[in-house]
Amino acid sequence: MIPETFRTMIVHSASETDHERRIAEKFIRDLPAGDVLIQVVYSSLNYKDALSATGNRGVTRTYPHTPGIDAAGIVAESSHPAFLPGEPVLVTGYDLGMNTSGGFGQYVRVPADWVVKLPENLSLKESMIYGTAGFTASLSVQKIVEHGLTPDSGDILVTGATGGVGSLAVSILSKIGYSVTAATGKTDQNDFLRNIGAKAVISRADIVDDSKRPLLKARWAGVVDTVGGNILASALKSTFQRAAVTCCGNVASPTFAATVYPFILRGITLYGIDSASTPMPIRQKIWRKIAGEWKISHLDSLHTEIPLEGLEHAIERMLSGGQHGRVIVRLGD
Numbered sequence: 159m160i161p162e163t164f165r166t167m168i169v170h171s172a173s174e175t176d177h178e179r180r181i182a183e184k185f186i187r188d189l190p191a192g193d194v195l196i197q198v199v200y201s202s203l204n205y206k207d208a209l210s211a212t213g214n215r216g217v218t219r220t221y222p223h224t225p226g227i228d229a230a231g232i233v234a235e236s237s238h239p240a241f242l243p244g245e246p247v248l249v250t251g252y253d254l255g256m257n258t259s260g261g262f263g264q265y266v267r268v269p270a271d272w273v274v275k276l277p278e279n280l281s282l283k284e285s286m287i288y289g290t291a292g293f294t295a296s297l298s299v300q301k302i303v304e305h306g307l308t309p310d311s312g313d314i315l316v317t318g319a320t321g322g323v324g325s326l327a328v329s330i331l332s333k334i335g336y337s338v339t340a341a342t343g344k345t346d347q348n349d350f351l352r353n354i355g356a357k358a359v360i361s362r363a364d365i366v367d368d369s370k371r372p373l374l375k376a377r378w379a380g381v382v383d384t385v386g387g388n389i390l391a392s393a394l395k396s397t398f399q400r401a402a403v404t405c406c407g408n409v410a411s412p413t414f415a416a417t418v419y420p421f422i423l424r425g426i427t428l429y430g431i432d433s434a435s436t437p438m439p440i441r442q443k444i445w446r447k448i449a450g451e452w453k454i455s456h457l458d459s460l461h462t463e464i465p466l467e468g469l470e471h472a473i474e475r476m477l478s479g480g481q482h483g484r485v486i487v488r489l490g491d
């Protein structure tokens with residue numbers, strides 16, 4: 159039986175500096191139109207959610223709003239033949255949680271072409287331990303693999319390594335045999351990073367170069383960068399010939415200063431990663447890999463589970479750069 163109302167986080171924001179979050183009831187009839195109504199069992203916290211939850215107009219234009227770019231749950235109602243009530247499904251990205259009421263509520267209603275059937279060998283909970291962060295890490299790993307880099311090519315650097323995308327990138331790369339160097343700002347997280355598969359752990363400060371030199375000593379066969387800014391700029395200068403560098407995030411800075419030299423003297427490639435609009439066939443293929451040959455065994459040590467009320471603290475920690483692994487939000491049984 160579908161209830162009339164459901165529990166949800168609602169963010170009120172009059173301006174970028176003026177916002178308030180509440181846990182409240184919302185009517186199902188007020189959800190946007192869509193083919194599939196999903197009863198959300200788990201969601202997860204991503205950096206974009208923390209921005210939406212603090213009134214960031216670059217992510218969410220209009221408030222009041224329910225963030226949550228990830229949702230995994232059970233189809234409650236469907237007007238599309240591909241999805242039947244009772245089926246387990248997941249949604250990540252597209253407009254969910256941005257300007258469409260998101261996964262920090264017990265129900266979402268979305269177009270059928272945003273919905274992925276839960277792959278075999280993955281529970282709803284596991285799918286949200288990955289969530290957008292794990293999906294993005296997997297897209298980055300896929301670029302490294304497609305570029306032709308093999309475990310014999312050399313070390314892969316992962317930046318922002320204790321964060322959601324970073325910790326899953328370290329885990330997946332090491333699961334499939336790559337030697338991973340994890341760069342972190344958290345000097346006390348050496349054991350965590352080694353336990354999830356990093357061969358070496360280095361301090362963020364060790365890979366930031368403030369000189370104006372166009373190239374640095376070659377260290378990396380590939381780079382999964384999750385932070386942007388000077389860390390990305392420095393990584394671009396520190397690769398072997400024909401390296402692959404992926405770029406997905408901006409927590410350090412959305413801008414970076416670069417020259418053409420790494421590109422024209424070392425033939426490197428910089429890949430942009432955009433998980434939200436990944437076409438459905440690639441999306442399904444990546445989720446099958448996540449649940450199959452790339453599935454990692456230490457998901458338990460990578461996440462913390464919280465109720466809706468726990469988001470308040472988790473959002474603040476994420477915005478201060480303190481995130482460690484993944485946070486999943488339990489919304490139902």
Ligand SMILES: NC(=O)c1ccc[n+]([C@@H]2O[C@H](COP(=O)([O-])OP(=O)(O)OC[C@H]3O[C@@H](n4cnc5c(N)ncnc54)[C@H](OP(=O)(O)O)[C@@H]3O)[C@@H](O)[C@H]2O)c1
Pocket residue numbers: 203204205206290291294317318319320321322323324341342343344362384385389405406407408409410431432433434476478479480481482483
């Ligand atoms: N393009 C896409 O499709 C896509 C998808 C998902 C996420 N993202 C982006 O990827 C980034 C990471 O997302 P996430 O969910 O992994 O976030 P997260 O869990 O908050 O992790 C970010 C990590 O970056 C490091 N960090 C934080 N502040 C930093 C600073 N000022 N300078 C350098 N490093 C800093 C920290 O790791 P250490 O302390 O270990 O260094 C932190 O744990 C965000 O910018 C997010 O918007 C993009």
